[in-house]
Amino acid sequence: MTMLLINGSFQVKGTQPDGDTVHFTPDDPNEWGLLGNRGHSVKHDALGRATLRLDAIDALETHYGPNRVHQPLRFAHAARDELLAWLGFTNVQQGPNETVTAATPATVPGFILTTGADVHGRCVALVGRGASRDSGGVDIDVDVAILRTTANHHLLTTGLVYPTFYRSLFPSLRTELTAAAQQAQTAPGQGLWPSxxxxxxxxxxxxxxxxxxxxxxxxxxxxxxxxxxxxxxxxxxxxxxxxxxxxxxxxxxxxxxxxxxxxxxxxxxxxxxxxxxxxxxxxxxxx
Known part of the structure; x- marks a missing residue:
């Protein structure tokens, strides 16, 4: 499956990340424009920072809707904490309304693989950590081996999120993510599945x-x-x-x-x- 590679960094201070949502700033904000003909445009600020929605997974809600309704926070927070730790953040502190007030370091390098945004302007992406070995702004073929290096795959293996698939995801990648989810479901005491x-x-x-x-x-x-x-x-x-x-x-x-x-x-x-x-x-x- 061909997806656009964008290199950049993740930031959490002042945001409200959860188990499937985090903020990302490209090294070159102009690369958002390369998605212009692939459906909805990515909403971003003047520096290029945008909200990511991790493709193919759904974590329990920490603050849904105008009334900020949550699901059982034991698992909602566990998924969020796992994602932030996997990306490389430590000492993450939250204030009121799930807002991050401090984290070490302030930013961590990473990259995303994406085909576009959802109807809300959030970039839908596979999320990678650290520096990519490839230059950003180009389409690359995403196979199962690459998928297994992403946060999306990792979170499913922990059993802390649900698989939630959309038609844009290539069937071979969906098959791998299904296998990861089903393995977590059958593992004793794994994540949220016993509940x-x-x-x-x-x-x-x-x-x-x-x-x-x-x-x-x-x-x-x-x-x-x-x-x-x-x-x-x-x-x-x-x-x-x-x-x-x-x-x-x-x-x-x-x-x-x-x-x-x-x-x-x-x-x-x-x-x-x-x-x-x-x-x-x-x-x-x-x-």
């Missing part, structure tokens, strides 16, 4: 169920939060809500194309939510 209720069922009696107890796929969490903030705690209308949101995706095991997560979500006993397919069996369309 995961995505396919086994999570009891939802209100917002506190999601913030304090339920360890579930963040995409499902976000849909539940948005629904509960519009309605009463009853989940009776949640399938209809999902049908209206119309997430478009393909179920890999069957080849079925779907519009709406209601196709793979069921409610039992009026309070228990579960997905009928595992996250790695779904490939979502980009918005």
């Amino acid at each position: 995961d209720g995505t396919t086994t069922g999570a009891k939802v009696t209100g917002l506190s169920s999601l913030t304090d107890d339920a360890v579930i796929l963040p995409k499902l969490f976000r849909r539940l939060v948005d629904y509960l903030q519009l309605s009463d705690p009853s989940l009776a209308c949640f399938p209809a809500y999902l049908a209206g949101v119309q997430d478009h995706f393909t179920i890999l095991s069957t080849g079925r194309r779907c519009a709406g997560l209601h196709n793979v979500v069921e409610i039992t006993n009026g309070q228990t939510v579960r997905m009928t397919r595992p996250p790695e069996d779904l490939v979502f369309d980009e918005a």
Whole structure:
């Protein structure tokens, strides 16, 4: 799979990183312009600093939406801390609202491999640490060997994040990431998987169920939060809500194309939510 290589550095002070989001500044900010014909433009400041979303993974939320709703923080913070440590940051200190107030060093070198931005202007990327052996601003072929050197792959092997795939990711890379996730799922006591209720069922009696107890796929969490903030705690209308949101995706095991997560979500006993397919069996369309 061909992706654009951009060399630069990561910074965390004054930002709110989580397990799949971090800030990056290219050595040459003009290289963002090389993505101009690949979909959405990357939003960045005058120095070129932009928000990255790590491709193919989803970490539990530390501050979702205007009300800053979080998932169980034990795993949300563990994923964030693992990403920052892997990149090379130490002595990371957080103040109010998950904002980093200090870190050593102030920046760490790294590089990204990307095909563009999401609808919010965040660069969607595979993330590498240290100096790249290649010059930036060029397209390179990304194979499984390169993928295994990225933070995206590493976080899946720790079991601290969920696989969440989009159509732009090449199938061979998706296959490798699926294998990494499934190995973590079967490893004794690995990461969040012993607590995961995505396919086994999570009891939802209100917002506190999601913030304090339920360890579930963040995409499902976000849909539940948005629904509960519009309605009463009853989940009776949640399938209809999902049908209206119309997430478009393909179920890999069957080849079925779907519009709406209601196709793979069921409610039992009026309070228990579960997905009928595992996250790695779904490939979502980009918005």
